[in-house]
Each structure stands twice: as C-alpha cells, then as structure tokens.
Amino acid sequence: MRKQRENRSLENWNQFTPIGNRILIFGLILVIASVIFVPTVSAQEQAQVNVEYVVQPGDTLTQIATRFDIDLTALTNANGITNANTVNAGAVLTIPGVDWVSGLLDVQAVPLGETFRSLQRRYQLDDQLMARVSGVVSPTQVYAGYSLMLPTGIGEDLVAARAGVGASESLLSLAARTGSNPWSVMAANKLTGMWGGVKGDVLLLPGTNQPGPGALPSPLTVEVTKGDFIQGKTTVIEVGAGGEMIDLSGTLVGVEMHFLPFEDRYVALQGVHVMTEPGPYSFTLKGKLADGSEFEFSQLVRVQSGDYDSERITVDPAYLDETVDNAETAFIKEITAPVTPDKLWSGYFEKPTPFDIFVNSWFGTRRSYNGSEYTYFHSGIDFGGGTGADVISPANGKVVYTGQLEIRGNATIIDHGWGIYTGYWHQSEVFVQVGDIVTEGQVIGKVGNTGRSSGAHLHWEVWAGGVQVEPYDWLIELFP
Numbered sequence: 193m194r195k196q197r198e199n200r201s202l203e204n205w206n207q208f209t210p211i212g213n214r215i216l217i218f219g220l221i222l223v224i225a226s227v228i229f230v231p232t233v234s235a236q237e238q239a240q241v242n243v244e245y246v247v248q249p250g251d252t253l254t255q256i257a258t259r260f261d262i263d264l265t266a267l268t269n270a271n272g273i274t275n276a277n278t279v280n281a282g283a284v285l286t287i288p289g290v291d292w293v294s295g296l297l298d299v300q301a302v303p304l305g306e307t308f309r310s311l312q313r314r315y316q317l318d319d320q321l322m323a324r325v326s327g328v329v330s331p332t333q334v335y336a337g338y339s340l341m342l343p344t345g346i347g348e349d350l351v352a353a354r355a356g357v358g359a360s361e362s363l364l365s366l367a368a369r370t371g372s373n374p375w376s377v378m379a380a381n382k383l384t385g386m387w388g389g390v391k392g393d394v395l396l397l398p399g400t401n402q403p404g405p406g407a408l409p410s411p412l413t414v415e416v417t418k419g420d421f422i423q424g425k426t427t428v429i430e431v432g433a434g435g436e437m438i439d440l441s442g443t444l445v446g447v448e449m450h451f452l453p454f455e456d457r458y459v460a461l462q463g464v465h466v467m468t469e470p471g472p473y474s475f476t477l478k479g480k481l482a483d484g485s486e487f488e489f490s491q492l493v494r495v496q497s498g499d500y501d502s503e504r505i506t507v508d509p510a511y512l513d514e515t516v517d518n519a520e521t522a523f524i525k526e527i528t529a530p531v532t533p534d535k536l537w538s539g540y541f542e543k544p545t546p547f548d549i550f551v552n553s554w555f556g557t558r559r560s561y562n563g564s565e566y567t568y569f570h571s572g573i574d575f576g577g578g579t580g581a582d583v584i585s586p587a588n589g590k591v592v593y594t595g596q597l598e599i600r601g602n603a604t605i606i607d608h609g610w611g612i613y614t615g616y617w618h619q620s621e622v623f624v625q626v627g628d629i630v631t632e633g634q635v636i637g638k639v640g641n642t643g644r645s646s647g648a649h650l651h652w653e654v655w656a657g658g659v660q661v662e663p664y665d666w667l668i669e670l671f672p
C-alpha cells in the first residue's frame with residue numbers, strides 16, 4: 193500500500209517539477225522506501241519493550257535510576273530488591289517505564305580505532321538517542337577507553353561494513369572505492385542527499401563485506417599493545433594494513449610517531465612524556481594504502497598517571513642554572529631525534545651494570561630542588577656499584593655520542609634503531625667512540641662521579657621517539 197501511495201505522489205510531482213528536481217525527489221523516495229522496507233532498529237525497538245541494564249562496578253541503584261530518569265522505588269520493585277544497598281556488578285536489572293530505548297544495555301570501553309561517530313553508525317542510533325543512551329554531551333569528551341553505555345546485539349552484523357570517508361572523498365568516490373551502491377549507502381546512513389558533506393564521516397556500507405574496523409578505512413586495524421598511554425611509558429602502537437602501505441605517519445600528544453614495517457604490520461614505539469598532565473590528547477594517523485587511497489584518522493586517547501613519587505633534593509644553587517641545563521638537554525634531544533629504520537636490538541635489554549639491580553633512584557620521580565615546585569623529574573634510573581664498576585651495553589647498537597658534558601659528565605649515547613636510544617652519564621671512563629658498533633654485554637665504560645653528581649653512580653636512560661621513558665620496562669618486557 194505504501195509503495196503505491198509513493199508512486200502516485202511521484203506522478204503528481206512529475207507534472208510540476210523540473211527534471212533535475214525529479215531526480216533528487218526520486219532519490220529521496222528511494223531513501224524513504226529503503227527505510228520503510230528494510231528491517232531497522234526502530235522496528236526491533238517496537239517489538240521489544242523491556243530494557244535491561246548490566247550493573248557496572250561502582251554503580252548504585254540511585255545512580256541507575258537517575259540515569260534512566262525513573263523512580264528508585266519502581267526500579268527496586270521491578271527487580272524484587274528489598275535492600276537497596278546490595279547491587280552487584282554484572283547483575284542484570286530490568287529497567288521499567290523506559291520507552292526510548294530497548295534491549296540489553298551494557299557499558300563498553302571505546303576501542304582505539306572507533307569514534308563516537310563510528311559507534312553511532314554501528315549501532316544505528318541518531319544523534320539524540322546516542323547522546324541519551326551513552327550519557328555523552330559532546331563527542332569530543334569520548335576518548336579511546338571511555339566507558340559508553342550502548343545497546344548490545346544491535347549492529348553486530350554491521351561491524352564489518354563500515355568505512356571512514358577520506359579527506360578528499362565524496363559519497364560517490366567512497367561507493368566506487370568500496371564497490372557499494374551509492375543509493376544504498378545514502379539510505380543506510382540516513383543521509384539527506386548524495387552530494388552533502390561526508391568528509392571525515394564513517395558510513396555503513398550495506399551489501400559489502402569490508403573487513404575494516406571502526407573509523408579506519410578497510411583493511412586497517414590499530415592496536416596499542418604496550419604502554420597504554422601511561423606517563424613515562426613506551427607506548428607501542430601497531431597498525432595492521434593487510435599488506436604494504438605507501439605511506440603511514442601519525443602523532444601522539446603532539447609528537448610525531450614513526451611507523452616501521454615489522455612482520456605483517458607497522459609499529460611505532462612512542463614515549464609519552466612523564467610530565468604530561470593526565471587527560472585526553474589527540475592521536476592521529478594519516479597514510480596512503482597500497483591502492484593509492486589516502487586516509488586521515490583522529491581520536492582522543494587518555495594519558496594516564498604513572499603514579500610517580502616525589503622527592504626533595506638540596507643542591508648547590510649554581511647547579512640550578514637553567515641556561516646550562518636547557519642547552520645540554522636540547523643537545524641530547526637533537527642526538528636522539530633521528531629514527532634509524534633498522535631494529536638493532538632483539539629480546540630483552542640487559543642491565544647496564546653487572547650487579548644485581550641496585551637502584552638508588554627510580555625513573556619519573558618528581559623532584560623539588562632547594563624547595564622549588566616539583567617541576568623537575570628524574571629522567572633515568574641510577575645504578576650503584578661504585579667508581580670503576582663496568583658499564584655494559586644492554587643491547588646491540590651504534591654509538592652516536594661520547595663526550596664530556598657539564599651536567600651529565602662523561603657521557604655515551606647508543607642508537608638501537610627505531611628511535612630507541614640509551615644514555616650513560618657520570619662515567620669515570622668511556623671505552624667507545626662515535627660510530628662504534630656495540631654488542632649486547634660489551635663493556636663500554638666505567639661507573640664514575642663526573643659532571644653534576646653527588647656520589648659515584650651510573651645514570652642510565654632510555655629514549656623512545658624523542659622522549660625519555662621508563663628504562664626498567666626495557667629490562668623486563670619485550671619491545672615490540
């Protein structure tokens with residue numbers, strides 16, 4: 193019946209509208225037709241009236257009632273709860289009197305590679321409903337790992353049929369690239385026209401079988417396999433591309449990442465600076481796939497606290513001359529900036545001294561010098577052992593600096609490839625020269641007390657992507 197009515201309307205319009213508009217109107221009718229005849233979420237919603245919610249750790253019944261805008265008593269009655277203080281995480285509660293959403297609602301963490309928009313497409317929720325269900329006021333508050341409440345079960349079959357729209361792509365070129373029908377794409381995404389702006393959007397691709405995840409173009413996948421964006425950690429980002437890419441770059445907390453081919457994927461080892469304030473920061477990827485198509489992706493990720501200690505240190509005030517400090521730090525930053533494409537290390541790093549771990553001071557400790565604010569931090573690990581103890585290269589590499597520095601004393605810097613460098617400060621003797629290839633376990637110097645040091649020790653540090661990171665992780669974890 194509906195179809196006949198629409199056909200009649202079309203006939204009527206034909207009499208009054210110019211040919212260009214007729215095409216547009218015909219398109220709109222196709223959209224309406226698809227929306228009506230393809231079984232949709234709203235059809236399921238009408239059939240299924242009850243709402244269930246999976247209780248999350250930390251939830252209280254009052255919070256749950258508030259979230260769904262229902263009466264607390266109605267909630268407890270519906271679930272036969274007599275003691276409102278007892279509600280266990282994982283329990284499934286019936287939510288009475290809610291008609292704006294249906295099904296089983298669960299909380300999930302937004303995966304890397306998904307955005308608010310891509311999830312909205314996946315679950316086929318319009319702006320308002322998505323905001324209401326998830327409790328999100330603005331998409332900009334959603335970062336990777338953010339807990340979103342979403343209906344489960346819906347859209348599961350569509351996970352494999354979405355695509356991010358390239359920066360210079362139109363709906364038509366996206367359809368051509370993905371082998372989908374532009375009219376069906378328009379209808380499935382409830383777009384109002386074929387030529388509207390879709391730049392940066394994520395679209396459902398009905399009738400295709402694209403393996404791509406979330407907001408990234410097929411067949412890209414992105415995963416954080418280590419570090420988890422924690423302050424001071426070496427974060428490992430792995431991009432799967434199902435083959436070779438022409439180009440891949442990206443940024444994390446404003447720092448350029450360097451991706452290198454490794455086995456069947458691309459890997460970047462990027463330090464998150466230990467003093468980065470916890471909170472949401474930008475993560476971007478940009479590249480060109482083997483077929484020449486370009487893409488851009490950006491998502492918020494959350495830098496987490498590394499829970500570092502703090503200490504007060506008294507030093508000769510002359511030591512706090514920032515001019516010397518800044519110049520020397522800039523010098524080291526410059527040496528550790530280049531990214532050598534060959535990975536020279538393999539397996540775990542060895543300890544840089546032969547002694548059992550005898551650590552005087554840990555990495556990342558916030559420092560107050562002579563009563564200052566805690567704006568300084570310890571950039572490495574201090575090993576004891578006394579003057580003359582061996583300093584050992586923890587992995588294969590190439591010496592890129594040796595010399596005498598005012599603060600760091602006799603210093604050596606080794607490049608291990610992939611933007612990973614190690615530094616050895618305050619040595620009494622240095623046995624290597626710039627250009628030397630060193631091997632794991634090789635004695636490269638002696639522990640000492642040179643530079644601004646208040647007792648013999650080896651200060652050892654590791655740089656990843658131009659940022660100092662927790663060296664200890666390199667002794668106990670495999671990178672990548």
Ligand SMILES: [Zn+2]
Pocket residue numbers: 553570571572573574650651652
């Ligand atoms: Zn130190």
